[in-house]
Amino acid sequence: MSETGGPEEQVDLGTDRAHGARIYDYILGGKDHYELDRAAAEATLQVWPSLRIHMNANRSFMHRVARHLAAEKGIRQFLDIGTGIPTSPNFHEVVQAIAPDSRVVYVDNDPIVLAHARALLTSTPEGRTTYIQADMREPEKIISAPELLGTLDLTRPIGLTLIAMVHFIEDDDEAYRVVRRIVDVLPSGSYFAAAVATDDFDPEVLARVQEVYHSHGESLRWRTKAQAEKFFDGLELEEPGIVQIHKWHPDPVEVGRVDDRDIAMYGAIARKP
Template structure:
């Protein structure tokens, strides 16, 4: 899913990849901080955790609220090797890891690690950061997200970042070719398709925007070139 060979080849055709991914990770950090500090969320389900890189999601959330609980999900076997690092949360909170594919939501929702860590009757912060582009079929992608969101209790929040080629279609068509050449999926979606993932929920301002424009840190405003970003992001509330 995050192969070194594919990454190097992608950098050759799209030199902005590194900036783009850094902006995506910064978006994830802001989401974790925002939900913990501004919305009082104390339990999180992070699907598509990736290889641990400090600060991880739980570190950001537990910095705000040490009692925060985080369940990570990923299907990459390399992540499993590093799962112990993911689960090294603060003494007051708790972390857990599930090896599962997001395209099989029932496996995630029935996992003992999830049920032992999170209270499914209390609000949860669900994050799908740079994940839905790995599901090429639109109907399947929307179905999977809807199933997981439906399982969340009222008062929960859903955050996502969604790959788009709205701003550089020719360049990103070459990126897509690299992914396909390495046997991987990559599905870009326009803004209307990105917004659809949050249908039925109450979008938080400023809505679905490019990730570097979602609640940027004051010092970061203007520091990222729009042309380097190919990802929409937003969060929404489940009433």
């Protein structure tokens, strides 16, 4: 069962600036991006050729998180904020391959994601997917959305994922407030997974990456490990705690094959007591 967020033909595609989701799509070899996005991606690759390694590691982290929550923690309903442009396997495809009755609510503010939302809604008959067009900076709109309330049971554990998203909120207080507001509505036994951008491992190069993003109209805020840990305050971190994303429950085949300097993201999962 699935629902869509609105008719594709009415979508304003918002091409007046580069957008992180479309830069990501270009780097991963997708087709849903514009000249501004390609320019931002190529300019970033000029100063940081490892961008493609980093973004592929981020997608691999998302898949491992999804499998871990569904297979190891028994979570059957998920809220994925910052969905991105559909690239198979999508989050719901991963969890529904493990538990076909899983329910997934996707949230994104990129109009191109909305235009392709139907690709996110190919749920199994036993499960359900739905899509909310919303900005994470307005958490009240997300947690009160009919699509969410009609899909997820807020009395049962939920897996909340914010993968490579909080760096688009540059003000620290706002970023922590947004995350805390959404975590607060989750019932006990829920899990929160996040990937938080950092320049801890190559600050000089990544300072130039930030300049490129800003010059193309996109936000980017690096955070230290201590600042990343603050997003998980009050929660119980799962092993191995907060680590670079390629080191979180890594595929044994990949261990030792990625240079730490090529990864600009911390990742973790934590349980809500």
